[in-house]
Amino acid sequence: MTARPQDGPWRSRDFRLLVAGQTVTQLGTDVTTLAFPLVAVLLLDATPWQLGLLVAVQNGAFLLVGVPAGVWLDRRRLRPVLIASDLVRCAALVTVTVAAALSRLSLPLLLAVAGVMAVMRVLYDIGHQSYLPMVLGRRHLLRGNSAVETVRSSGQIAGPGLGGWLTQLVGATNTLLVDAASFLLSAACLARIRTREPAPRRTGRSGVVSEARDGLAFVLAHPVLRAIAATSAWSNLLFTAATALLVLFLVDTGFAPGTAGMLLSTAPAAALLGAATATRLARRVGSARVTWLSLVVTSPANLLIPLTRPGWGAVAFVAGIVVGGIGQVVYGIAQVTYRQTVVPDRLLCRVNASMRFLVMGAMPLGGLLGGVLGDALGVRTTLLVIGVGLTLAPVPLLLSPLRRVRDLDELASRPVGGAPPVTTAAMGS
Secondary structure: OOOOOOOOHHHOHHHHHHHHHHHHHHHHHHHHHHHHHHHHHHHHOOOHHHHHHHHHHHHOHHHHHHHHHHHHHHOOOHHHHHHHHHHHHHHHHHHHHHHHHOOOOOHHHHHHHHHHHHHHHHHHHHHHHHHHHHHHOOOOHHHHHHHHHHHHHHHHHHHHHHHHHHHHHHOHHHHHHHHHHHHHHHHHHHHOOOOOOOOOOOOOOOOHHHHHHHHHHHHHHOHHHHHHHHHHHHHHHHHHHHHHHHHHHHHHHOOOHHHHHHHHOHHHHHHHHHHHHHHHHHHHHOOOHHHHHHHHHHHHHHHHHHHOOOHHHHHHHHHHHHHHHHHHHHHHHHHHHHHHHHOOHHHHHHHHHHHHHHHHOHHHHHHHHHHHHHHHHOHHHHHHHHHHHHHOOOHHHHOOHHHHOOOHHHHHOOOEOOEOOOOOOOOOO
C-alpha cells in the first residue's frame, strides 16, 4: 500500500483522481437517466408503458444482480473493474448513437443498452464504495464520503438540466455521445491512480450462494449494521411512497407544474447541503452520535409536508423537504463510513452489496405502498402517515449499541455481535 495522507483526504493525489472520476461518472449517469427516456420519446415514439419499462430496467439491476455482484467483486482487484465498467458504458452509449445514425435504433436495443448500463452501475457503485478505504485509509473516511456525497448531490442537481439542455442543443443521441466521453474521462482518471491493491484472498470453492450468504449473515448478525439496514430500508420504503405522490399532491393543492418542479428541486439541493455539513456535525457531536441524532432531530420535519398550501404555505413543503433531506444525507454518510470501518476487507464488497439489496429492495414496494394508501386514505392523509413513519425510523438505531458511544472508532475497536474487532485509527479531525 502507498503512504496514507496525513493532513486530510484532499492531500492525496489518488483521492483527488478518484473523486474526479466519480464526478464525471455521476454527471454522465444523471444525464443518461434523462437522455434515455428522451431518446425513447423523440426517436421511437415510446408509449407510457414502454417508458415505464425503460425506467424499470434502468433501476432494477441492484435487485437482480446486486448480491452476486458483491461476491464477484470480492474475488477481484477493484480498480480494473471500475475502469472496465466505465469503458463498457462508453461503448454502450456509442452503440446507441451509431444505431440511431444508421436508422437501426429500436426499443429492444435501447432496453438492452439500458440493462448493460444498469449492471455496470451496480459494479461501479459497489466497487467504488469498497475501493475508497483502500485509496484513502480509514482515518479520513468520513470526509472522503462527504466529498463523494457532494459529488452525487451535485450531479442530481446539474444532471437533469444539463441533459435537457444538451438534448435541445445537439440532439438526444448526440447527448449520449457526450455522456460516453464522460465515462472515458472517468476511466482515464482511475487509470492514473497509483495506490496498490492487495491481491484478493482466495475463498476456496464455496460457491456464489455460500459467499453471498456470508455477506448477508454478517449484516444480520451485527447489531449495528442490522439496525442501520432496518432504518434505511424503512426510510427508503416511505420516501419512495411519498415520492410517488408528491407531484400529484402539489398539483391538487393548486401549484402550477412549473412551481411544483421548483419545489421538488429543493430535494437535491438539501442533499448537497447535508453533504457539505456532515463532517463538521460529526466532529461537533461525535461520528457515532450523529448517525442517529441526525434522524431524530430532522425526521419530524416530514410532518410539515402535508401542511402545504398555496402561497406562503409552500414554506412548509420546502422546510420539510430540506430539513428531512439534510438529515438523511448526514445519516447516510455516517453509516457508510461506519460500514467501511468495521467490515473486514475480504467481506466489504459482499456486505456493501447485501446492504444495497436490503435497502434498495424496499423502493419498488414503496411505490406500490404509496399508490395503495393514496387511493385508500387520500394523498394528504397518506403523506401525514408517511411523516409519522419517518419520525419513527430512528428507533432501531436508538435500540442498538450505536446510541451508547460518541465516535465510530469506539465501536469499531470492540467486538460487536460476534464479529471480530477491527483496529482502526481515530477519525480525522
